[in-house]
Amino acid sequence: MKIATYNVNSINARLPVLLRWLSEAAPDIVCLQELKAPGEKFPEEAILSAGYQSIWHGQKSWNGVAILSRQEKPQEIRRVLPGDPEDTHSRYIEADAGSIVIGSLYLPNGNPAPGPKFDYKLAWLERFQIHAKALVNMNKPVVLAGDYNIIPADEDVYKPERWVDDALFRTEVKEAFRQLTGNGWTDALRYLYPQQTIYTFWDYFRNAYGRNAGLRIDHFLLNPAALSLLAAGGVDRHVRGWEKTSDHAPVWIEIKNG
């Protein structure tokens, strides 16, 4: 079973690229982020015609997350991250998808830091850690996939010295990610490729993709049951080179049938 995550940076602006990539990569389950569309503008029919049933949580202009499946329709478990009834951003959706539990997340960017946006990011991370703790020991494989807006380590950014004060690379944020991976979650791509340079995002500015000035910020966290089934993973980086593409590339893992 192939599971992918892709920050599309607008589901409607990206629809041709998304459909092209779906037919090429043929993932079984897909987590999408940054739909940038209200619920009623989600292109459900076009995605159905491509063979995928979807659940989504949209929002006008910003954020928005979805889960697609080629098999049966994902069974929604929740569409908000627990812990703050005041939080209006659409940044989390979770479902039962066949044999696994899958969460699609879009963590706040947090810039500029320090400031209220960074405070919101840290608060969101704290809620996420609490929720992740509730999921980690399930007997079922659990996969938490998405745009974490966290650069976990120096090797995950082209010039770490330029990012030290950025909300994606601040100590508090790296520490939160380190705590997650110390509490039973595994960063699947880093686990598969301990030494390699892996990027999932390249800025639209300054020919960042051409210069390979990238970041690794889209991640798969696996609980022990999911890790025991992990077979492969990678980044479809060539998609970042297509016309009218997102600034993120799709990332995927392959899970054995457990």
Added chain:
DNA sequence: ATGGCTCCATACTGGAGA
């Protein structure tokens, strides 16, 4: 330090992204 690019809103400009 800035700006470079792309997206959205209801707009010919500004906010957000990372």
